Amino acid sequence: MRIDVVSIFPDYLAPLGLSLVGRARESGLLDVRVHDLRAWTHDRHRTVDDTPYGGGAGMVMRPEPWGEALDALVPEGTDPGPTMVVPTPAGRPFTQAVAERLAERPWLLFACGRYEGIDQRVVDHAATRMPVEELSLGDYVLGGGEVASLVIVEAVARLLPGFLGNPDSLDVESHRTGEGGGLLEHPVYTKPASWRGLDVPEVLLSGHHGNVEAWRREQQLRRTRERRPDLLS
Numbered sequence: 001m002r003i004d005v006v007s008i009f010p011d012y013l014a015p016l017g018l019s020l021v022g023r024a025r026e027s028g029l030l031d032v033r034v035h036d037l038r039a040w041t042h043d044r045h046r047t048v049d050d051t052p053y054g055g056g057a058g059m060v061m062r063p064e065p066w067g068e069a070l071d072a073l074v075p076e077g078t079d080p081g082p083t084m085v086v087p088t089p090a091g092r093p094f095t096q097a098v099a100e101r102l103a104e105r106p107w108l109l110f111a112c113g114r115y116e117g118i119d120q121r122v123v124d125h126a127a128t129r130m131p132v133e134e135l136s137l138g139d140y141v142l143g144g145g146e147v148a149s150l151v152i153v154e155a156v157a158r159l160l161p162g163f164l165g166n167p168d169s170l171d172v173e174s175h176r177t178g179e180g181g182g183l184l185e186h187p188v189y190t191k192p193a194s195w196r197g198l199d200v201p202e203v204l205l206s207g208h209h210g211n212v213e214a215w216r217r218e219q220q221l222r223r224t225r226e227r228r229p230d231l232l233s
């Protein structure tokens with residue numbers, strides 16, 4: 001999979017060189033390219049923002065550098081082209097199901113906004129040449145789309161065949177979307193069986209698989225009821 005990320009703070013994407021994503025790049029599974037939006041400005045001050053039409057607080061990202069960036073990264077007739085991902089609190093919710101859909105695409109292009117966001121015409125114009133997903137991670141506001149892009153890249157990359165050492169770990173987790181999914185995961189424990197006066201629940205030491213499974217399901221339901229009742233209704 002190819003991943004392009006356009007940002008005015010390309011150094012913010014440095015974690016893409018670390019850990020599992022970094023190793024996926026070294027192995028050739030991921031082709032990640034980070035770009036400085038200011039490369040597509042032409043004025044002395046490399047200006048990327050301007051005041052909002054209609055008034056109001058803050059600044060808006062000018063469309064011209066974004067248009068040139070997209071023209072440069074996605075030349076006319078590029079097939080298959082990328083899916084453009086725009087992290088924004090005004091987007092559709094990013095979920096595991098969305099991650100699974102994005103993991104099927106050959107090429108993702110992340111547009112990281114700053115300030116009050118990107119001139120909407122950038123998205124509207126891009127949508128005439130490629131699929132565009134405006135996505136929100138949740139109901140809070142970050143300083144820009146960079147950290148949200150890191151989150152989405154990691155969630156998608158770990159779904160790629162060959163990404164993980166142990167593919168089994170893909171189907172026993174919170175927020176899986178398939179059958180029996182949609183519950184929070186049960187608590188987990190490892191050795192020692194007693195630590196600082198706290199004991200691992202007896203049932204997990206019993207070797208009785210049926211009882212272990214029943215206990216885990218009960219814990220999943222309890223957690224979900226207490227922390228995420230919305231997932232049960």
Ligand code: JAH
Nearest residue numbers: 087088113137138142144145
């Ligand atoms: C903030 C551009 N839902 C997480 C999220 C994603 C993006 C942004 N904020 C929160 C954001 C400012 C400018 C994007």
